[in-house]
Amino acid sequence: MHIRLLSLGVVIAWLVTLTLGQGIAQKKKRPNTSQNKGFVLVIDPGHGGKDTGRLRGSKSMKHEKSLNLTIALKLGKYVKKYLPHIKVYYTRTTDRYLSLEERVDFAHGKDADAFISVHCNSVEHKQVHGTELHIHSFDLPASKYLAKLINKQFKQRAGRKVRGIYDADKRQKNFYVVQYTRMPSVLVECGYMTNTSEEKYLNSDRGQSIIASAIFRAFRVYTQSKRPRERREIVYQVQLMATQKPISPDSEHFKDVPKEVKRVPNKHSKKYKYRYVTGWEYTLKGARRLLNEIHSVGFKEAFLVASKSGR
Ligand SMILES: [Zn+2]
Known part of the structure; x- marks a missing residue:
């Protein structure tokens, strides 16, 4: 009896150790799993559905929502092909409406490591043309780094006129998707639809491919380099x-x-x-x-x- 009690005690102690051990093992395991989840990229084609974005300049051209989607899908295709270890998700792959909040929630739901929103620009003055990159703040080192890489690719490899990198202070406006995403995020303005020749370029398959591959190359450098950490907790x-x-x-x-x-x-x-x-x-x-x-x-x-x- 005594022995049995003792052995029961040992068994209990052993069970406790085992359970605790499992707890510790799980605790240790969890951060590893999230580290090994692989790099997740969320690509966000701006606008969609009832929200057309900038309207096309003429019947032969496309609305902003369609241009954004085409360029975004091309970008994702390059990433999937040349960086197969990266998980790519799109906030939309069809012409459907999504609120800004839904886009941000989607990125958080996928535990994204980077968020790239694709847009085309417009302004009253028709001469204005070129690319712009928008981040929430220059104090966010990883967002700034990714924006710089894209800007460099646009300028050096794509031969685009680059209008630079903007943050909320510089543009005097918050952009919802780069403000509220808790991962490095960049909004790319691929060019001005209000400039006649740039609108043609944005509507051409060649132009769209050049833009998408420039963003892709920048993103590839970003994933392969020792990038700065960004904290948004x-x-x-x-x-x-x-x-x-x-x-x-x-x-x-x-x-x-x-x-x-x-x-x-x-x-x-x-x-x-x-x-x-x-x-x-x-x-x-x-x-x-x-x-x-x-x-x-x-x-x-x-x-x-x-x-x-x-x-
Ligand atoms: Zn837009």
Whole structure:
């Protein structure tokens, strides 16, 4: 009896060790699995369905949504052919509507390592032409690196006029898909549909192939090099003030604030129910720079708030 009890104890101890051991083994295994999941690229052809993007200049041309899709599919085809270890997903492969939020959610769902959105540009002045690359912030090293590589390919190999790399500060506008994606992300403007000769180029099979292969070559260099890490787990915003009664974020009060102001509910106070925030920074460096700017335009009490990005 004594022996049996003892052996039972041993068995229990052994079971406990085994279970713990498994737990440890699983814990160790999990990061490995995600590391070994392979590189995932999400390609996002801009617009689609009821959202045509820029309308074609004439009947013989195509709407922006179709150009974006054709170039995006070509890009994906090159990646699948020449970099077969990379997993490629498209936010859409047909002419269907998707909200910006759905595109970002899709990329997060696929645990993407890079996100490339494909668009064609337009502007009032017909002379304007060339490519542009858009990222959320120059403080995001991997996004910046990928944008630089694409820009270089456009200029040196594709012989395009390059208009450079823009971030939210430079263009004075946030672009949803590069702002909210938590992985390195670039939005490529392949050229201006409002420029007659560039529109023809964008509509030609040759032009589309040159653009897609330029993006592909840049992406290949990106995946094969020791690229910088980019962290987007924490988002910093500047809180300007809080009020008892709501005031419009567009009011005169905020006219000197360099970025868009948003009014959000204040969960921390029953009296001051509304708080006003600005900025969307993924680095403390960028956040401090913005805070200084906000202080200098008169919001002396402004401070930083940090939150986990995503839901
Ligand atoms: Zn577009």
